[in-house]
Amino acid sequence: xxxxxxxxxxxxxxxxxxxxxxxxxxxxxxxxxxxxxxxxxxxxxxxxxxxxxxxxxxxxxxxxxxxxxxxxxxxxxxxxxxxxxxxxxxxxxxxxxxxxxxxxxxxxxxxxxxxxxxxxxxxxxxxxxxxxxxxxxxxxxxxxxxxxxxxxxxxxxxxxxxxxxxxxxxxxxxxxxxxxxxxxxxxxxxxxxxxxxxxxxxxxxxxxxxxxxxxxxxxxxxxxxxxxxxxxxxxxxxxxxxxxxxxxxxxxxxxxxxxxxxxxxxxxxxxxxxxxxxxxxxxxxxxxxxxxxxxxxxxxxxxxxxxxxxxxxxxxxxxxxxxxxxxxxxxxxxxxxxxxxxxxxxxxxxxx
Amino acid sequence: xxxxxxxxxxxxxxxxxxxxxxxxxxxxxxxxxxxxxxxxxxxxxxxxxxxxxxxxxxxxxxxxxxxxxxxxxxxxxxxxxxxxxxxxxxxxxxxxxxxxxxxxxxxxxxxxxxxxxxxxxxxxxxxxxxxxxxxxxxxxxxxxxxxxxxxxxxxxxxxxxxxxxxxxxxxxxx
Numbered sequence: 001x002x003x004x005x006x007x008x009x010x011x012x013x014x015x016x017x018x019x020x021x022x023x024x025x026x027x028x029x030x031x032x033x034x035x036x037x038x039x040x041x042x043x044x045x046x047x048x049x050x051x052x053x054x055x056x057x058x059x060x061x062x063x064x065x066x067x068x069x070x071x072x073x074x075x076x077x078x079x080x081x082x083x084x085x086x087x088x089x090x091x092x093x094x095x096x097x098x099x100x101x102x103x104x105x106x107x108x109x110x111x112x113x114x115x116x117x118x119x120x121x122x123x124x125x126x127x128x129x130x131x132x133x134x135x136x137x138x139x140x141x142x143x144x145x146x147x148x149x150x151x152x153x154x155x156x157x158x159x160x161x162x163x164x165x166x167x168x169x170x171x172x173x174x175x176x177x178x179x180x181x182x183x184x185x186x187x188x189x190x191x192x193x194x195x196x197x198x199x200x201x202x203x204x205x206x207x208x209x210x211x212x213x214x215x216x217x218x219x220x221x222x223x224x225x226x227x228x229x230x231x232x233x234x235x236x237x238x239x240x241x242x243x244x245x246x247x248x249x250x251x252x253x254x255x256x257x258x259x260x261x262x263x264x265x266x267x268x269x270x271x272x273x274x275x276x277x278x279x280x281x282x283x284x285x286x287x288x289x290x291x292x293x294x295x296x297x298x299x300x301x302x303x304x305x306x307x308x309x310x311x312x313x314x315x316x317x318x319x320x321x322x323x324x325x326x327x328x329x330x331x332x333x334x335x336x337x338x339x340x341x342x343x344x345x346x347x348x349x350x351x352x
Numbered sequence: 353x354x355x356x357x358x359x360x361x362x363x364x365x366x367x368x369x370x371x372x373x374x375x376x377x378x379x380x381x382x383x384x385x386x387x388x389x390x391x392x393x394x395x396x397x398x399x400x401x402x403x404x405x406x407x408x409x410x411x412x413x414x415x416x417x418x419x420x421x422x423x424x425x426x427x428x429x430x431x432x433x434x435x436x437x438x439x440x441x442x443x444x445x446x447x448x449x450x451x452x453x454x455x456x457x458x459x460x461x462x463x464x465x466x467x468x469x470x471x472x473x474x475x476x477x478x479x480x481x482x483x484x485x486x487x488x489x490x491x492x493x494x495x496x497x498x499x500x501x502x503x504x505x506x507x508x509x510x511x512x513x514x515x516x517x518x519x520x521x522x523x524x525x526x
Contacts, residue, residue, distance in 0.1 A: 045396040046389075048371040050364070172399055172474075177407050180474065181417045184399060188476045337415040337457050 026149055028312070030156030034164070035198040041161055055161045059154070073225070080223045091255045182334070189326045197319045200287030205232040207282050208274060212245065215270040221249060221263065222256050231271075235278075237314045238302050242278075246271040293321055370395060373473070379446030380421055381501060385493045394483060394490070398473040403466035412463045416453025418474050422446065425470025431462045442467065451498060454480050 037058060044054035168187065175183055209232020216224035227249050234241035246268060253263040293301070298318060305317030373395030377383045383391060400423065403409060409420060412432060420427075422443050429441040429449060440462060443449055449464055454477055484491045 042396050045367070045370050046392040048367045048374075048392065050367045053365040169400060173401050175401075177403060177409060178411075178414075180401060181410065181414070184474060184476050185417045185478075188478055192478065192482075333457070334415050337459060 023152075025312075026152040027156055028316075029149065029153045030160055032198050032202070033153055033157040034160040035195050036202050037157070037161060038195060039199070045165075051162045051165070055158055058161075059158065076225050077229070080226045084223055084226065095255055182330075185330055186327060189330060190323055193322050193326055194319050197287065197322065200283075201236055204278065204282055204286040205235045207286070208232055208235045208278055211274050211277070212249075212271070215274065216249060216267070219263070219266045219270055221253055221267060223252060227252060231274075237311065238318060239299060240302070240314065242271060242275050293318065293325065297321060297325075369400075373398065376423060376446055376473075377421065380448045382419075382448040382451055382494060382497050384497060386490060390487065390490055393487075394475075397479040397483060398475050400471060400473055403470045403472060405466055405468050407466045409464035409466060409472065410450065410460050412460055414460045416450060416458065416460050416477075418450060418476050419448060419454050419480065420450045420464070421448045421473040421475070423471040423473055426467040427470055427472070428465050428467045429462050430465060451501065453477060455498065 040058055041051065041054050044058075045051075172180060172184065209228050212231035213224050213228025216227050221227065227245070230248055231242075231245035234244045237244075249267045249271065250264050253267055256263070298321070301317040301321035302314050305313030305315075305320070307313070309316070370392070374388055374391040377391045377395055378386070378388070383394065386394070398421070403425075409427065410416070422445050424445060427443045427447075427449065428439050429443065430437045430439050432438075441449075450460070452458070452461070484494065
């Protein structure tokens with residue numbers, strides 16, 4: 001291909017990617033969804049069931065499970081959300097009053113600190129309630145986005161699940177024969193690592209979310225379903241996710257009359273137990289051998305991911321670093337095999 | 353009437369490509385003896401690729417990372433000698449080659465070339481390892497078949513060369 005055409009093609013791809021940037025999140029979530037479901041379809045492949053039939057049947061089962069789950073858990077989550085939304089302004093006012101009193105007291109007792117202390121009042125109202133939830137129009141816009149995601153993600157995932165094996169087979173078919181084995185090796189390793197990691201993280205989040213819900217309910221912390229669901233979701237982000245979960249539950253305890261510091265202590269102990277269980281029992285079974293990153297590299301990748309892409313970057317940091325590590329390992333192995341086992345020097349030979 | 357519709361629907365719902373893989377793998381000496389259920393599971397791990405006549409599948413000295421099974425056409429296994437290319441084997445549908453790559457990390461000791469328009473199934477080493485780790489029956493059957501194949505090659509192949517200057521023996525023989 002001539003350099004001009006190559007440049008034009010690259011430019012066209014860049015323009016298309018920029019125009020379609022709104023689809024990044026739905027496509028990313030669809031890939032995650034497809035990875036979670038793919039083992040079931042491999043099982044269907046072994047039974048020689050056509051992919052479209054298998055995916056259709058799987059979606060029918062999932063919709064049924066969602067309906068049953070919605071009927072069982074939906075009312076609880078809706079009532080907890082509605083109650084929290086009703087109580088939020090009063091809770092914010094109370095916490096603002098307490099915060100303002102502490103700031104005033106500090107400023108009076110230590111005038112030197114006055115310059116360092118924040119000025120103004122109503123911090124929780126201004127920075128948590130107004131920014132976090134915004135105006136009612138924003139809320140409707142966010143609900144519209146969520147509804148669109150709920151439609152687009154399963155839609156894209158359906159086609160990924162149905163057509164991905166065919167796309168991979170066609171791509172391999174067009175590859176020059178000398179690159180087939182290396183390309184297959186790289187694809188299989190990448191696919192394996194991402195698949196195991198995604199399924200492991202989702203299963204881990206489900207277990208942690210369930211444990212947190214049960215634990216918070218037992219500790220009589222308000223909104224256990226919402227906080228448990230948040231703990232399960234936040235668990236996707238290494239290191240910082242569990243801290244966010246304990247902070248959210250602790251804040252809820254502080255804002256609830258009658259819970260006091262003992263309640264905060266109970267929540268801290270509960271999340272510490274869940275974290276220890278997660279690291280020692282749950283993760284070895286769920287994420288297991290999918291990630292072989294050194295802890296320092298793992299933390300570094302999360303920090304770099306956060307700087308580059310925010311929360312999404314923190315989520316994809318670990319699989320991205322693992323992919324890089326696996327690709328380098330494969331290339332080094334390739335070189336090592338060629339260097340170490342020179343056939344001309346070997347004393348014995350067997351065919352192929 | 354109803355049965356006919358059900359049969360037609362079942363025929364439509366079946367994946368013909370996957371349905372053909374298990375019987376094909378059953379014909380391969382490497383996988384013979386495996387039950388159909390395990391052959392079907394094994395079949396999902398393969399990737400299919402077409403090769404034109406005289407196209408090189410792999411060359412002597414390449415790193416071996418996959419096993420190949422011939423679906424259609426013929427493949428020649430060749431080795432370069434000072435007198436020219438020597439054809440070790442000619443393989444047809446159901447035959448497997450590149451199996452040594454599944455047990456060691458040595459480069460290919462021979463080349464493979466499509467002698468006619470051919471379709472091959474390719475199994476990546478790690479997929480094979482994962483399947484073996486998860487099922488002892490597959491491990492037992494395939495390893496027995498592999499040992500048998502290696503014994504056959506060792507007996508009939510002139511390419512087995514012993515070291516001209518073996519290392520001096522130490523210790524007493526048992």
